[in-house]
Amino acid sequence: MKSTPFKAALGKRYVMIVLPLLCLGLLVNVFWPDRETSALENRPLAKFPAWTPSFLDDLDLYFSDQFVGRDLAINANYLLKKLEGVREIDNVYLGKGTLIQESMPYDASIVDRNMDALSAFRQTYPLNTMLMVVPTAASVEKDKLPPFVDTPAEALDDIFAKSGEGITNIDVRPIFNDHKQERLYYKTDHHWTSLGASLAFEALAQSQGWTPAKATVYPLTKDFQGTLASKTGSPFLKDDIDLYVPENIPEYVVTYGGDHKSRTMYDADAMDAKNKYEVFLGPNQGMVKIECDNDSDRRLVLFKDSYANSLLQFLIPQYRTITIIDPRYYYDDIDRVMKSDLITDVLVVYNYSNFVSDATLADVLSSANG
Structure with missing residues (x-):
């Protein structure tokens, strides 16, 4: 043609x-x-x-x-x-006005390893031991998911049922369900907000007989765009980041990597960076230690993922020292930490998706029995 x-x-x-x-x-x-x-x-x-x-x-x-x-x-x-x-x-x-990370699938072999290692660690160190596995936004904010999306139920009950003798389960689902219309998770990031962390601390405080002090809220930014915005390319959704500083918080010193010291857990440099969630404790590290000027005789070791970073602002008034271990980056002797830091309390804080898919917690805890 x-x-x-x-x-x-x-x-x-x-x-x-x-x-x-x-x-x-x-x-x-x-x-x-x-x-x-x-x-x-x-x-x-x-x-x-x-x-x-x-x-x-x-x-x-x-x-x-x-x-x-x-x-x-x-x-x-x-x-x-x-x-x-x-x-x-x-x-x-x-989702509806938000981005929601899909939960990781439940891996029974990893969960069993983590829970068996925690129970064995409790037997080696018979201390006040607490476990907080935090549900994801996909579980709590189901009403904000896109239409016709049906996510698998998160098996938190199965995890808590595996806790050995002497381990206190901290279940934040009841208090989260009571406040589910509030902003418990960021719209553009997979972490919980400071409000979500404060409610989780209320659940922890109730289990320990503490009375949470009133906190002063300091707004930091209104233009945070987190990991979920980065993954999807979402241009318009933005988050607020607030600090919740308890009125009874003492003076304290934070030691990073054995030698770098700071008078605050808040990293101001993060406000000029992409990942503004790092304002809470800074970038992930294997071990950080906080020494507090208070009258507490309690000394905590905290095994955690990054969810716990914004929970720390509420824990500081309760302990004389807090030794923070991120198992994903920790390769040293955990027995030495337990003995030299005179630990009295053990707290594990993980997001559900990490807990059911990452066995580095079991690796670190098992080294105490090795």
Whole structure:
């Protein structure tokens, strides 16, 4: 079929417009300075590859990471999928006014390892031992999930039923259900808010016979965009971050990595960074120690994931020392910690998804019996 003069002219004009734009885009991408990291995605970006057998694949990844306008394209992709009715991006549900991380599947072998190790640790060190496994937003905020999304029930009852003798289960579900219309989890991040942490502390305090002190709320920022915004490319949702400082909080010193000391658990530098949740204790580390100027004779070892970081502001008034262990980054002798720090209390604080999928807690606890 012969092309008409009109079609030929249109094709010629299309080539005259599009080809220069493609060439211009190529030139811009070649000469535009490379970025080290993506603030939107909260990750390092690929650098120009060295000559290796995988050079072409690495070069493709490099251009994918470094092309000009990448962030705008990611935001546009999110908005387009939202308009198309997509309910989930990269295991994150696009909920009603919020993003909700899909819960990790229950791995019975990992849960059994963690619980057996905790029970054995309690037998080796017969101290006041507490376990708090925090439900995820997917469990608590089911009314905010997209229509027709049915998430599996979280097996918290099964976990708590495995607790050995002398272990106190701290179940935050009743108090969370009473406050489920409040902002217990961030809209753009997988962590709980300071309000959620404060309610969890109320459940812990009730189990220990403490009277929680009134806390002063200090707003820090209104433009936090966390890990879930980074994963999906959501451009508009933003969160508030608040500090809840108990009125009875004593003077204290925080020691990081054995030598760096601070007079506060709050990291002001995080306010200028992408991951503003790190205002609570800073980046993840294997061990941090807090020494408090108070009259308490209690000394706590806290085994935790990052959920516990915003809970610390409520724990400080209750203990003379708090030794904080993140099993994902801890490789030292836990027996030495238990003995040298004169520990009286053991608290495990984990988000449900981490507890059912990560056995590093069992690895650290088991080393005490090794």
